[in-house]
Each structure stands twice: as structure tokens, then as C-alpha cells.
Amino acid sequence: MIDATAEAAPARPVTPLWRRLVFSLTLWGVLLLATAVGLALGGSDLDIWHFILIIVGGWCLGAAFVNLTVRMPRDGVVLHVAGAVVIAAIMVFLTEYGRRLVPIVGEQLATVAFVVQLAAVPAAAWIWIGLLSRITDAILRRDRRRGGERVTPEWERDERGDGSFVRFPGIEVRMRDVTLAIIGIVLAAGAVGVALMIWFDGVVMRLGPRMSIVLVGLVLGLPAYFALTAVLRRHTAACTLAFGNDEVRIKVDEASFVIRHRDLEYLRWRQKSDYARVEVRGGGVDLSLFTGLAKPPPGRTAELPPIPRRVFRRLELAGFAMEESRRGEVITFHRA
Structure with a gap:
């Protein structure tokens, strides 16, 4: 761990x-x-x-x-x-x-x-x-609380020995589409x-x-929103993301992607809320994986863990600048 x-x-x-x-x-x-x-x-x-x-x-x-x-x-x-x-x-x-x-x-x-x-x-x-x-x-x-607390996905030591990885359910969809x-x-x-x-x-x-308010807000809006959530959740995939010393490794079901730090252009990490997600772009890869809208496995929350501190240093050495939202909800890395 x-x-x-x-x-x-x-x-x-x-x-x-x-x-x-x-x-x-x-x-x-x-x-x-x-x-x-x-x-x-x-x-x-x-x-x-x-x-x-x-x-x-x-x-x-x-x-x-x-x-x-x-x-x-x-x-x-x-x-x-x-x-x-x-x-x-x-x-x-x-x-x-x-x-x-x-x-x-x-x-x-x-x-x-x-x-x-x-x-x-x-x-x-x-x-x-x-x-x-x-x-x-x-x-x-x-x-x-009655049936036992759910836990947030945690980082685990990568078998390659050069970093850590986390498993989480994700939906491959872009924020603008949502x-x-x-x-x-x-x-x-x-x-x-x-x-x-x-x-x-x-x-x-x-x-x-x-x-009238009930008809508009509940009878029309609420079922439509729940229908959208249900449709998105049907596309939930098993995702794995690993931060190595010099690369980011991602797996979405059976598809695997590797982005070297020198090819990475953009990384956004939102830990909590319905919009919790990770976005990565670079090296021919452009992925947006929502976990906040995905269906979590039993005993797990639909969230992402905090980024390991070693990753901040690795990306800084690779020439990235970090931006963090005022309340620390979203962390974004981009080329300085």
C-alpha cells in the first residue's frame, strides 16, 4: 500500500x-x-x-x-x-x-x-x-453505516516496482458530452x-x-436525469491507472494505453463528486474516464484517491505546471 x-x-x-x-x-x-x-x-x-x-x-x-x-x-x-x-x-x-x-x-x-x-x-x-x-x-x-462503510479505491504497489496503480470503475465519456x-x-x-x-x-x-413545480421538477426533470445516469452506467468499465517513473499506464477493460511523460500533454484529476474523473491526453491517447457517474463495486465508493506526492515531483521534473482549483477539487497538469 x-x-x-x-x-x-x-x-x-x-x-x-x-x-x-x-x-x-x-x-x-x-x-x-x-x-x-x-x-x-x-x-x-x-x-x-x-x-x-x-x-x-x-x-x-x-x-x-x-x-x-x-x-x-x-x-x-x-x-x-x-x-x-x-x-x-x-x-x-x-x-x-x-x-x-x-x-x-x-x-x-x-x-x-x-x-x-x-x-x-x-x-x-x-x-x-x-x-x-x-x-x-x-x-x-x-x-x-448499518451494513459497513464503503472505502475509497487505494493505491497499490505496481508489480513492475516503478510506481503505484489504482483500480476503479470508469465510464469513457467527456465532460462536454455530459x-x-x-x-x-x-x-x-x-x-x-x-x-x-x-x-x-x-x-x-x-x-x-x-x-406545477412538482410536475416540471419531478415528473419531467428527475426521471430524465436518472435515465441519463442509467444509460451512462451501462457503459461502466473496469479501469486501472498506474503512475510509473517515466510513464502513465492505463487499462480500460481489455484495452491498454501507455503515455511517456515526454509525450504527455495534459492530465486532469478530480477526486470526488458526481464529476470525479481522470482526463489524460498525449502520445496519441485522449481519454476521459468518469468514476463519479460509474457504478462502483460492492464496498467501494465512486471516487478517486489523492494523487501520490511522488507523482507531483515526477511531473514537475518532466516540465509540467500544476493548477489546483480554489477548493482543491480539481488538479490539472499541463506543459509549463
């Missing part, structure tokens, strides 16, 4: 501001909704592109909020529950009293409120899906939900806005 903390940790450079902005869901959500509001106030009729801006913008803000609560070491659950209640209250208020506000606040503010109401649908759906995921995870953790699939689900569920709420306005008013 290899002690991953045997050596002192290397310095952790801060991720550049431009990179954080480019990948900021909050920023994109605000920009998309601001664009939608500007177009609506400009007198443009709402068409499919306006709805796409609103739905994707609302989802971005909802996903950013869920990610924030997950990263919080304390009070994350409390904030998540409070956010779910607040977004539901906003939808209830705007649905019940939105039309009555027009003569009070004027057409422009009423238009903004209408955009917020539509954006709240995918945001609320994602927030409630995340809350249900927390509840499910808490139940699973309770069952694990993101596009989730956006597609959000767009489809949001579009169907908005269309149903508009088409069956009378029924929605009789059933109440709470039932």
Missing part, C-alpha cells in the same frame, strides 16, 4: 481569474437572463431563442447555487433547503399575483417579473433535484414544462403553482 501523504505537498497555484470567469455558471446565468430581459424590454416578441436564453440562464443559476451549497463544509444543507423554499415561494407569488402587479409596477417591471418566473422553472427543478439527491445520499450513508446532455435535459424538460403551463393555464391555476 502506498502512503499518498508521505512527502510534503507542493505549492498550489491559484487558478487564473479569466479561467474562473469563463467557467462560472453564475456569470453565464446572469448574462443570459440579462440578454433575455433586454430583448423583452426592447419590444421583441418571445420566440424559441428567447426561451432558450431564459431556460439555460435559469438552469445556470440553479446549478451554481447547488454547487455552492455542496462545497460549503458547514450549513450547506440548511442553505440548500432555504433556497429551495425561497425559489418555490417566488414561483408561487409570481404565478398567483404576477398579472395583478402590471398596473402597480408598470409594463417594464412586469416583463422582468415574467422572465424571472420562466427562469425560475429550470432553476427550481435543478435545486429540488439536488435536494432530493442529498436526501437519497443521506439515506444511503445511513444504510452503509454537460451537453444535462443542458439538453434541462432544455427539453423546461420547454415542455413551460409549454404545458402556458397551454393548460386554466388547469395549472386550479391545481396550484406548487403542483
